[in-house]
Amino acid sequence: MDERRPNQAAVETEYDVIVCGAGSAGSTVAGLLAADTDLRVLLIEAGPDDDDARVSDPDLWPLNLGSERDWGYVAAPGAGVDGRRVPYSMGKGLGGGSSINVGVWSRGHRRDWDDFAETCADPRWNYASALTAYRDLETWAGDPDPARRGTAGPMHVRPSQPLHPFFAAMLDGAEAAGLARYAGPNGELAEQGSGCAVRDEIVSAGVRRSPYRAFVAPRRGQRNLTVLTQTQVVRVVIEGDRTTGVEVVADGRAIRFRAVREVVLSLGAVQTPKILMQSGIGPARHLEALGIGVRADLPGVGANLDDHLLIGCVWEAGDRELPPPSHAQAVCFWGDDGRGQSPKFVMYSGADAFMSPEAQSRYGRPESAFTFLLGMRLRSRGSVRLASPDPRSAPVIETGYLTDPEDLRDAVEAYRFAESIAGAEAMRPWRGPRAIPAGASDGEVSAYIRTAASTFWHQCGTARVGVDAQAVVDSELRVRGLRNLRVADASVLPRVTSGNTMAPCVLIGYRAAGFIRG
Numbered sequence: 001m002d003e004r005r006p007n008q009a010a011v012e013t014e015y016d017v018i019v020c021g022a023g024s025a026g027s028t029v030a031g032l033l034a035a036d037t038d039l040r041v042l043l044i045e046a047g048p049d050d051d052d053a054r055v056s057d058p059d060l061w062p063l064n065l066g067s068e069r070d071w072g073y074v075a076a077p078g079a080g081v082d083g084r085r086v087p088y089s090m091g092k093g094l095g096g097g098s099s100i101n102v103g104v105w106s107r108g109h110r111r112d113w114d115d116f117a118e119t120c121a122d123p124r125w126n127y128a129s130a131l132t133a134y135r136d137l138e139t140w141a142g143d144p145d146p147a148r149r150g151t152a153g154p155m156h157v158r159p160s161q162p163l164h165p166f167f168a169a170m171l172d173g174a175e176a177a178g179l180a181r182y183a184g185p186n187g188e189l190a191e192q193g194s195g196c197a198v199r200d201e202i203v204s205a206g207v208r209r210s211p212y213r214a215f216v217a218p219r220r221g222q223r224n225l226t227v228l229t230q231t232q233v234v235r236v237v238i239e240g241d242r243t244t245g246v247e248v249v250a251d252g253r254a255i256r257f258r259a260v261r262e263v264v265l266s267l268g269a270v271q272t273p274k275i276l277m278q279s280g281i282g283p284a285r286h287l288e289a290l291g292i293g294v295r296a297d298l299p300g301v302g303a304n305l306d307d308h309l310l311i312g313c314v315w316e317a318g319d320r321e322l323p324p325p326s327h328a329q330a331v332c333f334w335g336d337d338g339r340g341q342s343p344k345f346v347m348y349s350g351a352d353a354f355m356s357p358e359a360q361s362r363y364g365r366p367e368s369a370f371t372f373l374l375g376m377r378l379r380s381r382g383s384v385r386l387a388s389p390d391p392r393s394a395p396v397i398e399t400g401y402l403t404d405p406e407d408l409r410d411a412v413e414a415y416r417f418a419e420s421i422a423g424a425e426a427m428r429p430w431r432g433p434r435a436i437p438a439g440a441s442d443g444e445v446s447a448y449i450r451t452a453a454s455t456f457w458h459q460c461g462t463a464r465v466g467v468d469a470q471a472v473v474d475s476e477l478r479v480r481g482l483r484n485l486r487v488a489d490a491s492v493l494p495r496v497t498s499g500n501t502m503a504p505c506v507l508i509g510y511r512a513a514g515f516i517r518g
Contacts, residue, residue, distance in 0.1 A: 011226065014258040015042040016163040017516060018246055019266060020233045020275070023096020024211045024502045026266030028509025030459075031154075031215025033516060036227040040259060041225050043216065044248060046232040046271075047093030050212060055099045058201070058208045059326045064100035069093045071398055073245055073270060075455075080380070082450045084358055086219070088397055089457060094229060095210035097268070097457065098502050102291070102328055103208055104346075105157045105200040106499030107134055107186045107507070109333075111342035119494045120465040122475030124511070127191075134186075135399050142200070144435075145187050154214040155506065156204040159184055160330075163198060164323040166430055167330040170349055171196050173424030174332045177417065185331050185499065193341035194334040197350070199215045202502075204470045211506050231255075234391040236263055236279040236485060238295050238360050243485035259417075262516055265487045266509065269459040272491045273302040274395045276463065281479065290389045296481040297376030300470035301463055305382035306496045308346065308375035308456035309401055311411060311449055312354040313418045316432030317368040322351035328373065333498060335414065337377050345414045346375040360451040363436045370430065372418045375456045376411055377496060380404040384462050401453055412442050458501045460490035476515045477508070488512035 019030040022045035031044040041320040048068055054060045055069075064070060066089070073088035091097030103490075110127040110188075117126035136151035140159035142149070174196040175181050182189035182197045202209050219225050231250040236243055245258040265272045276282055280295035282302060287294050323329075328348040335344030353360075353369035382400035387393045404410050422431060437448045463472040473479055477486040488508050490501045497504050 011228070012040070013042045013181070013256070014260060015226070016178070016259070017264065018042045018044065018257055018259040018262075019264045020246060021096065021266035021268065021271070021489065022094045022212055022216065022227070023091060023266060023268060023511035024098045024262070025071065025507035027095065027210070027212040027216045027265060028506050029264055029488050029513045029516075031219060032510065032513035034219045034222060034461065036214075036517070037222060037224050039224060040365065043225070043228045044231050044233055044246070045094055045227070045229045045304070050094040050099045050230055055095065055210070056207050058103040058203055058325055061100055061102055061209075062326055065089050069100050071270070075396065075397040075399045078399050078401050080356070080400070080408070080450065081453050084356070086399060086401070086454050088270075088399075088455055088459070090459065094227075097210070098202070098210040101457065101500070101502060103201045103203055104328070104331075104500040105186065105202050105503050106497070107503045108497035108499065109342060110191045111339050112497040116465065116494060118473035121467050123504045128364070132508060133510055137301045137437065137506060137510060143183055145183075148187050155202060155211065156209045157200050157202060158204070159198045159200050163329055164327065165346070166320070166323050166351065167198070169426040169430055170330045170421065170434035171198070172426035173421040174426040176426065177420045179332055179334060180459060184434065185333070189333065193336065194343055196332040198332065199329055209464060211502075211509070223404050233267065234273055234278060236265070236281070238482065238516065240267065241481065242296050244484045259484065262484045264512060264516070265485070266489045268489055269305065269462045269491045270384050270395060270397065272487055272489055273462040274386065276301050276479070277386050278389070281482070286385060292389050296479070298472050298480060300472045302384040303381070303470065304461040304464050305384055305398070305400065305459065306378070306461035306493070307382075307399065308458045308496055309378055309411070310358070310454045310456040311374045311376070311406070311415065312370040312452055313374055313415055313422070314353050314355060314366065314369050314436040315320055315422050316366040317351070317370075318428070318430050320429045322368070322370060322430070325350055325352035327351065331499070334417065343454070343498050344377050344410065345417075348373045349416060355411070356452050356454055361449065362451055363500060366432070366436070368432070372422065374414055374418055375458070376407070376414055378403055378404070378407050381461070382405055393428060399455070402450060408446055408449065412445050415445050415449065430433045441447055458496050460493040460496050460501055463487045463491035464494050465491065465492045466494065477512050486512055486515070
């Protein structure tokens with residue numbers, strides 16, 4: 001099926017709501033709004049459809065990196081990472097990142113949502129409200145937890161199963177290192193500062209069930225929903241202070257679509273600020289320097305780029321047979337990010353040597369290995385800026401990784417904790433004779449981290465919510481100073497949540513749809 005063909009015989013030029021981006025949040029917004037058959041909804045996606053085994057089979061996710069389903073960004077040289085240009089993959093296509101990610105459903109800890117609510121002065125975003133929303137969103141296939149888990153929602157979520165003995169050993173090692181073990185990461189553990197558990201995932205009968213598949217695909221036959229792929233938004237159309245539509249490019253042609261009620265940007269933490277700035281919404285000095293007329297001077301657009309820093313802690317493998325490299329069935333949270341019961345570190349594992357090309361060149365790559373995939377919240381922040389006014393130009397991405405010296409010290413501390421888990425008796429049959437870097441001092445570990453560090457693909461924060469001068473959207477996700485324009489994606493997060501960002505994006509999309517309907 002050619003996904004560029006809409007549900008209708010001809011593409012209309014006017015809709016009630018236009019949703020830009022069919023990722024986790026955008027699919028949720030569009031699908032929920034389309035439930036009202038009197039509401040004409042247009043969902044626009046720059047990438048291809050999701051009819052591909054690399055999407056439906058969750059174990060094939062690595063094959064999407066660098067493919068047509070990946071924006072394939074590359075960050076600017078980073079001082080904290082030895083001047084390297086870190087690859088910055090983000091999902092492109094129906095489902096966005098949720099069609100090419102590892103499939104982890106991680107809802108965020110209690111403190112993440114309570115702080116979100118405090119940042120925007122709106123209790124509708126607090127943890128208690130988030131639990132209510134997640135119960136509505138989920139069909140949970142694990143042990144009953146009626147206070148926290150739903151049973152009749154569109155998102156099918158289950159504990160990863162069957163559990164491979166390697167991950168059971170990892171959890172035993174985490175317990176030996178002092179982490180309490182919980183039934184799952186999204187139950188009681190989400191209300192504690194640390195712990196370990198079998199991960200939750202969006203898999204049903206062995207098939208990935210992305211937010212696009214959950215919310216949009218079942219409605220593709222409705223006449224009030226139009227879905228366009230291979231169609232790239234280049235700017236928002238503004239008349240006075242009112243947003244009236246979008247300009248797109250498809251098959252080399254520029255097209256305008258008019259929105260009677262609203263435009264929603266759900267393009268992700270890089271494309272959303274890029275489109276805002278191309279439309280004259282952002283830091284006035286930056287826009288004026290590029291010759292772009294300023295429609296709204298919002299200095300927070302493109303600022304506050306946040307992420308989990310990813311460090312691959314690699315050990316040569318022992319004699320036991322490892323699981324498939326793409327599996328990551330267990331998760332650990334620990335550390336204190338300064339907010340109390342808010343973990344600074346998150347860690348998964350994989351049965352391969354996950355290393356940057358520079359780290360492989362410097363330290364060598366074991367033929368058989370396992371890696372603890374250590375993610376760290378950072379004090380430092382990055383930014384997204386325009387390279388030129390030409391919409392075809394790639395944005396300038398400054399990650400800010402490890403530019404704060406405290407972050408590097410914290411990373412070394414976390415690496416040592418990962419070592420203690422790998423060194424536990426339960427891990428002995430899986431652990432070979434050497435680690436990378438082998439027998440290292442703190443200085444050598446620091447050097448390795450700068451060489452190995454990369455993104456965990458949890459980019460967020462570049463159009464954040466709030467009530468201060470740096471805020472881009474208000475508590476109902478409306479862009480400040482403009483009417484009929486909202487942002488609904490990870491851009492609005494004040495900071496990265498404790499784990500993966502897909503489930504928080506679904507919640508953001510759920511809230512946005514409610515605000516629009518209301």
